[in-house]
Amino acid sequence: MPLAFLTSLYFEGYPRWLPEPWRLLKATTAISTIALTKWYTSGRPNPAERNMHGRVVLITGGTSGIGAATAYELAQRGAQVVLLTRLPPTDAFLAEYVDDLRARTGNHMVYAEQVDLADLHSVRQFATRWIDNAPPRRLDMIVLCAATMVPPGGKRVETEEGVEVTWMVNFLANFHLLGILSPAIRAQPFDRDVRIVVPTCSSYIASPRLDVEIQEKEWTPQTAYARSKLALMVFAKAYQKHLDAYKRPDQLPMTARVVLVDPGLARTPGMRRWLTRGSLWGLLVYVVLYFFAWLFLKSPTMAAQSLLFAAMESSLVRLPGGRLFKECMEVDCARKDVDDEEVAKKLWEASDKLIERVEKQQAVKRARAKKEQEKSEEEAKKAAQVDEIESLVGAITRGKAKAAKETQKKNGKRGKAAGSSTNSYKLRRPPFSILSGPHASPVAHGYVYQDAPRGDGKSAGPRL
Incomplete structure (x- = not known):
């Protein structure tokens, strides 16, 4: 041809x-x-491969975006995936999502646990349940994909506990979760390759220093997001040192590794919310210009390749932890203060104090709410008892009234019956009496019939 x-x-x-x-x-x-x-913009595919059968993976943000793609790839390779979501496992959407993920991957070892990263008490409840098991539960990997951001031009948003939402979800909740799960990570056997995969973003480069407090007037969504990512990176480096400092009872080295990953820019719900500024007009522009978003932004699957490389590359267990990977390659951090121990120490102490203060305040509120609830339940119980007694008294009263009414009806019927029997007796009385004596008329046998005297009260029968 x-x-x-x-x-x-x-x-x-x-x-x-x-x-x-x-x-x-x-x-x-x-x-x-x-x-x-x-x-070029799609990024490099993951060159590593690993058998994930039997490995237990905790993943946050596993229901959308890069986290969903990572959960799918790990479940497809046989890992036992535990999705940490803010929705309860009984939620219809979450149950359908888990069933669909099981069907697509052919892996039925996919579960969901409720962990609201905007609530420190919810994080503590889950982490405490996890480490309370004896013997310790198996834990091979933690992937922290959950993140949030306020659209550009948006106002500062705080959680119910009074913490700025970006700082809470992107950093403080992860700090709290890993802090409580630290005994479970250190209790894993020596031959178990435990990894903590921490996704980050290149926006940390533009973040202000962590030791400089941001005034409320200076707060912007961009600054808040970049600062939370910088704090997460500083904490990840410090957490690796915290794990390395632990001395195992068997005197063997710690094999847990913290791996930082920059997945790049992708077409995720968070990125779409950022580009559209959270408005319908922005969404319309996004749809019209979707070709450019498709051209310059990665798909969630390609963005997850670097996370999969951090999860499955076998050589990472022989290298020191706290390294940063991008496009499945190791890169250097763009800021020196990421490795600053003094900054990490201050961040760690400030975060501990903030969590302690918030949890105390929330504990007092919960105790007060519980007391009020118990009081309201007691009042409701007393009111129910009073209503029950009143209904019982009313039933007794109605029963007595009904009995009296029935007795009255019966008495009335008896009176009527007695009256009718008297009248019939009087009617059956013979109109004459048989009398004898001087008033008797001379008839045969010496007996005479005479009218009975009226009103004498004597029997009207025959008398001899």
């Missing part, structure tokens, strides 16, 4: 049905440029 085409092109000239060479060159160049740009 190509030979025949070239032959006709040589002998018959350029065919009319083909575009002009210049147009064809421009179209080919445009298509090639788009293809190369998309190939």
Whole structure:
């Protein structure tokens, strides 16, 4: 076919049905440029592979975006995936999502646990339940994919506990979770490769220093997000040192590793919310210009490749922890204060104090609410008892009234019956009496019949 085409092109000239060479060159160049740009922006695929059967993985943010793609890939490789979500496992959406993930991966070892990262008490409840098991539960990996951001131009938002929501979800909740799960991580056997995968973002480069407090007037969504990511990176480095400082009872080295990952920019719900500024008009512009979002942003699956590399690369267990990976390659941190021990110490102490203060306040509120609830329940119980007694008294009263009414009816019937029997007796009385004596008339046998005296009260029967 190509030979025949070239032959006709040589002998018959350029065919009319083909575009002009210049147009064809421009179209080919445009298509090639788009293809190369998309190939470059899609990122590098994960070159590592690992058998994940039997491994227990805790993952936050595993129901959307990069976290969902990571959970799918790990479940497909046989890992036991525990999704930490703010929704309860009985929620209809979450139950359907878990069933769908099990069906698509063929792995039924996918579960969900309720952990609201905007609530420190919820984090403590889950982590405490996890470490209370004896013997310690198996734990091979923790992937912290959950994050939130306020759209540009938005106002500062605080959780019910009074903490700024970006700082709470992106940093403080992860700090609290890993702090409580630390005994469970250190209790794992020596031959178990435990990894804590911490996704971050290049926005940490523009963050202000952590030892400088941001005034409320200076707060912006961009600054809050960048600062939370910088704090998470500083804590991840310090947490690796915290694990390395632990001396195992068997005198063997600690094999747990903290791995920092920059997945890049992807078409996730968070990125869409950021680009659209959380408005319908922004969403309309996003839909119209979706081609550019598709061209320059990764898909969630390709963004998850670096996380999968951090989870499955076997050589990482032989390297020191706290390294940063991007596009499945190790890169250096762009800021020196990420490794500053003094900054990490101050951040750790300040976070501990903040958590302690917030939990005390919330404990007092919960105790007060519990006391009020018990009081209201006691009052409701007393009211129910009073209502029960009143209803019982009313029932007794109505029963007595009904009995009296029935007795009255019976008495009335008896009176009527007695009256009717008296009247009939009087009617059956004979109208005459048989008398004897001086008033008797001379008849046969010496007996006479005379009218009975009326009203004498004596029997009207015959008398001799």
